[in-house]
Amino acid sequence: MVVLTAGQVRAWDQFTIVHEPVSSIDLMERAAQRCVDWMEARKIIQQEQFYIFCGKGNNGGDGLVIARLLHEKNRPVDVFILEFGQLGTPDFQHNLQLLHNLPVNIHFLQPGIPLPVIPESVLIIDALIGTGMNKPVEGRMSELINHLNVSGNPIISIDLPSGLFTDESCIPADAIKASITLSFQCYKPALMLAENAAAFGAVHIIDIDLDPKYLNTIQTQFDLVDQQLASSISGIRNPFAHKGNFGHALLLAGSKGKMGAAILAAKAVLRSGAGLLSCLVPQQGISILQSSFPEAMVIVAGDEYLSGVLPCLDGYKTIGCGPGIGTNENTAALIDELITNYHQPMVLDADAINIISLHPEMLHKIPPFSIITPHPKEFERLVGSCPRESDRLKKAMELARKYQVIVVLKGHRSFIAMPGGKAWFNTSGNASMAKGGSGDVLTGILTGLLARGYSPEQSVLLGVFLHGLAGELASEEYGMESVLASDIIQNIGKAFIKLSLVNSVNHAS
Template structure:
């Protein structure tokens, strides 16, 4: 699913008006009807509503919805924020239509016109849509604060009023929606961690915009969905053998951190690696042989840390490095030697990222199309602090291009920046995965896929999606609170089954 800017969404509306064809007032009717259908499905029939409208087309959506709710015999009051202008043409048409209903219309010029909000009312925010270009001020900001202070459920149409689509709204006054009913595609604002408190639960409603527009629109990014994943996933052929699915080398673990190696190794095997060799210090021998008997081992001469590059690197189709690695001085020298000797794309995580952050001269030694998997703090150590989430994602795109690598910036909507400029947000996963060790599992998954017949870009997208899907399945089994990172590896089989059933 494409993620479009506010300008592109307006262009899509215009494209639909020209190519369907349809009148703009009828497109507004579709939008309101889709909101009504969602309210019915979500159990809001029979509730009372207070609808707050600006005088633009977002307000027109609110007026059309008010009329439809009145037809349901729901108690509805409409509050129109006055700016002195007469409103858009479609707003005025819907206002005239509303006057033929029993809906009470109130006009708000200032705080003295703020009516007390009945405790049971559902508040509909149709004040300002995605065309907002400056922060809320004056009576508009005061009204937003009035609604936020009510404690009532707030449902925003299109986007919470006061929230910018494509830039940060930090420290601004914004409606705090319980639900956001938006249209056709995700907007960048819905995917930013800093906006979580404002957007609530986002629901994308289909209002029948002309599909032909997407063929010519290059979105800011795409949301990973089943269509993208189905196009990437390759079912196994019946006569395949282990040599068809790669020989992965996983460089992980150190004294006291062998669990990270175990998690990554199990995930690598569950993600389909044909052969797996783990490079570990001596202290991990019994642990790995016991916990992951399917893995082969190559032992570092040191008992506690990594110091020596394993022999015969050419026999491995992929290298994953970082989980539990440690950052000892000799381990840094080891990593430098490994980068000198290996030219195949590798998966770089955890302490390997921290070593890169402490030694920027190593950046240029990364093999092209390697996959880096930082969480936000690791990303900051690598590339510097960003003023806000939008700036952080822009920096990830910039650094992916500069280094010629794939950057997987982990989070609720994990962000994948490709070296060619394309970027993606993941749609799977949940807060139960916010536990130490979840990233080690992702490293194992990515290493396995990169060693198989997937390109680095395909491996990154499929791996991140599978990781999140396994997390969703694990949460269904154990709850978000009780699920463990090891449960992610254990649910990879069901995740693959979920994908393969769609083939």
């Protein structure tokens, strides 16, 4: 599924109107009917009382149609129209006239009059602005939005919570805090941002049958990584293959007191299907790693921290680097030597990113199409302060293009910026993964997939989804609060199985 900007969504509406063809008023009717159908299927329509708040644009027109359809189902509805002393859009005016012919209470919220008291039994439907916002709300609109928010009543927003910017973070502007958002046809960038989560609540995409041929006419900037995509990338293992067919990975990880990160990443490399793994660790970590994970081979560099001379890098299909290595200057020198002398795509995470942020000249040395996986603070150390989440996404895309690397901004909807300008939001994972060590597991998964021969783009799309899916499966077993990073590793195999089952169904059909 694509993620479209406000301009692209409006263009899709117009494309459908021209090519279906369908009138704009009938398209509005269709959208409202689908919203009512959705509420009816979930028994929300049995609500005791509906208050529908409308602006005078087409989002308000959607609200008027919903009011009429609810009335036809004998549901009690009051409509509140925010007055600005000007006519609404033609479709709004048409639906207002239809509503005037029915015994529905219509209230015009004139400037200066008190805003309505909202009883506890009321469900609010927000149809004030929708996707039409490009500047912060103010004045009477801001007053009304805050009035609805403090009421404590559940709110369903139509298409987008009023006040929310479609394409970016709205912080610190006022916006409706919806319990549910019924968004038409596709996700919008605002619905993928954690900063906006308090505004959009639970998101449900309502299919209003916009003409799918429109998507062939545009270049989408954002897309979603979902189970179908991940399944299409995940290949079937050759039954006659041997360990040499699945690559030999090198992992630089660990330091005194942080060998756990090395073990987590190492286990994830092999659980992801790599054939062989060598771990470069300091002397004090060798016994820990070999006793904890005998499947990995070990090479020593340094005593408490990684330092000294790199081993020969020939023969390694890829390299993962960063978990638990610290930022010691001798370690930094080793990382500089690594990215100077290894020319294949690699994975850089955690302290490898922190080292590069302290030595920004290293950015130019990173092999093209390498994958860097910062969390928000690590990313800001690289690129500077990002006051809003949408600023962070823009800088990630700039960094990916400038240095020809793949940037994975880790989070609930991990953001993947490709060197060619395309970006993806991941749809797997949940809050159970918000725990130390989860990022080390992702590093291992990505390293393992690169070692197996997946392209960097395939590795990151499959790997990020696989990581989240393994977390979901772990939470089913242990609960949201109790999942450990090692539980995610234990579920990588189950995640592969789930993807392979989807793949089998797709091939059969």
